Amino acid sequence: MLDAVLRLSGELVRDGHATLPSADGLLALRGVIDVAERVANPEDDAARQRDVLAGLVEAVERLVASRADEGRQLASVLNGRLDEIERLVDLAERDPSRDVETIRARLARQVAELTGAAGGLDPIRLHAEAALIATRADIREELDRLTAHIHAARDLLAQEGPVGRRLDFLAQEFNRESNTVCSKSNAASLTAIGLQLKVVVDQLREQVQNIE
Incomplete structure (x- = not known):
């Protein structure tokens, strides 16, 4: 043409x-340029659709597997933090500074240093004061709640499905109890445990933010 x-x-x-x-x-x-229209082929169209669908399914499966692997790694990290919290709670449980007799002896030394007359102290009054201080500084309830929170957090980590919001709530409770332990502490050893507890709880809270 x-x-x-x-x-x-x-x-x-x-x-x-x-x-x-x-x-x-x-x-x-x-007629100079002829443009031929493609004749639709149902078999070709079906094959293309199958390829696209297969690619999509594979991508979704890879994403799910990746998220599951990430979840397992994160759960392992969080369980490690819970192990550390449990260890610190056990240390606080056994800390000798919580014993009434230890408090009485420390109080007697402090009063003796102030008065210079250790032999003149009323032992009954001294024991009563020591018991009162021990009661005010008792962290029994805080330690019990921390232990309960540890069990609850582990139960959540073992579950399927979204647990991030509930873990975040528990992380806040961990933080509250660790603050109370520090504020009630009447000895350097217990204060040190409380401060370590706060550090681990902060690490736990940061990791929890990555959970759905």
């Missing part, structure tokens, strides 16, 4: 009846 048009155009130009046609004009002529 294009050859015929060019030949005819050349003859007309030689005879002085026309000028050379432009490239746009030639391409615009019907």
Whole structure:
């Protein structure tokens, strides 16, 4: 088609009846360029759909596997933090500074240093004061609640499904109890345990933010 048009155009130009046609004009002529429409093939379309679906399923499976692996690693880290909290709670349980007799002896030394007369102290009054101090500084309830929170957190980590919000609530409870342990402490050893507890609880809270 294009050859015929060019030949005819050349003859007309030689005879002085026309000028050379432009490239746009030639391409615009019907039949110069044939555009063949693709004939739909149901089998090809079905094959493409199967390929796309298979790729999508594979991508989803990889994502799920990746999230599951990430969840297992995070659960392992959190269980490690809970182990450390449990260890510190046990140390606080056994700390000798919580014993009434230890408090009485410390109180007697402090009073003796102030009065310079250790032998003149009323032992009954001294024991009563020591018992009162021990009661006010008792962290039995805090330690019991910390232990309960540890068990609850481990139960949540063993569950399937979203547990992030409930773990976040427990992390706040851990923080509250550790603050109370520090505020009630009447000895350097117990204060040190309470401060270590706060550090581990803060680490736990940070990790919990990564859980759905």
